[in-house]
Amino acid sequence: MHNSLKMVFALMALIAGMVISMPLFAHGVDDATKTFLAGNEGVSIIPFLYIGAKHMVTGYDHLLFLVGVIFFLYRSKDVLIYVSFFTLGHSLTLLFGVLNDTHVNAYLIDAIIGLSIVYKGFDNLGGFKRVFGFKPNTKAAVLIFGLFHGFGLATKLQEFKLSSDGLVENILAFNVGVEIGQFVALLFILLAINYWRRFDSFLRFSTMTNTLLMSGGLMLVGYQMTGYFVS
C-alpha cells in the first residue's frame, strides 16, 4: 500500500515535470523551426525528420491520447499495430493535404484531437459497453484520429509556404520523423504504464486516471473551440 502510493506520486511528479517543460502550444511550431521552414530550399531530410519527431514528442494532446490508448494494452505487438494504423491515417492526409493545397482550420482539428482523448477516456471506463452495449474498434479510432491529425499537420506546414523544390522528399522525411517521435513517446509511456500496472494502485486509480484524461480532453476542446470563435 505504502509503496504503491509512493509510486503514484513519483509518476505524477514525472508527468507534471514533462508537461511543464513542454512548450505551451500543443501543435504549434517554435520560432527557430519557423525561421528554418520559411527559408528552406531543396531537400533536407534530417532537419525535416527532426522537426517531425520533435512535433510528436512535445505535443501534449497527442501524448494524452497515447496514454489513453496504451492504458489497457501492453504487448509490444499491439503497440506496433496501433502505431501502424496511426501512421497510415496521418501519412495519407498529410501528403494529400500538402500536395493538394488543402487547408483545414487548425482550431477545429485540435478540437477533434481533444475529443479523441475524451473518447478514449470514456472508452477506458467501459463507457461504450455500458451505455451502448458495444465497444468501438480502437484500431479504427486510431486510424481516423491519424487522418485528422494529418490534415492538421498539412495545414500548419502550408502556412510556411514551403519551397516546392524537394517538397515531396521533405514531407516524407517529416512523416517518418513523426513516426520516430511517436515511437519514442510510446516507449516512455509504455514503460511508465507497464511499471505502474504491477501495482494494485493501477486498477484502483484507473477510474480516476481516465476521468482526468476525459477532463483534459474536454479542456482542450474548450480551449480550441474558443480559439476558433475568437479568431
Next chain:
Amino acid sequence: MNTTEMPVQSAQTLIKSTLAAGVLAAIMLTTVILPAEYNIDPTGIGSALGLTELNSQEQEIAVPEAVQRGEQSFAYRTDTTTIEVPAGRGIEYKFQLDKYGHLEYEWVTESGELYFDFHGEPAGDTTGYFESFAIATANKMSGSLTTPFDGSHGWYWKNNGQESVKITLKTKGFYEVIGLKQ
C-alpha cells in the same frame, strides 16, 4: 484484442466520472485557461490570479535599458491625429526625432488607398537628401522606426483619387510633432 481486463464501470461510476470530468474542465477553462490564453475572464478569477496579463491587448511597451538610445532630447509621448489629403494632392506630415529615436506608428485611411513615401531627412542638410524607409500604396500601415539620424521623419502621402481621404495617425515615441509641411 490483447488487452488487460478492461473493467466496465457501473452506470453510477460512469455518470459520476463524466460529470466530474466536465465540471473540472469547465472550472479550469473559465478560471485559468481562457483568461490566460484569450483574455476571456467571465469569473474575474483569472485577472485576480494575474493570468489575464499574459494576453492583454493593451501592453505598454517599455523601452529596455539595454537599448542604447543615448541622450534623447524629446520625452516619450503618445498622439492621435487626423490628417486630410485633398483629391489629387500630396502632403507631408513630419516628426522631429534624435538619432536612434523611437517612433511607433499606426495609420489607417477612412476609405481608399494612398501612395506614400515614409522617409527621413537629416537635420541641417541642404542638398535635399532623404532616406526612404518604405514606399507603397496602401490604406493602412503600422510598425516602428528607430531613426538612423537626427532630423525630420514622416510620411509623404499622395492622393491619386477623386475624393479627399482622411487618415487617422497614432504615434508613440520620443519625438516632437512638426506637423504638416506643404
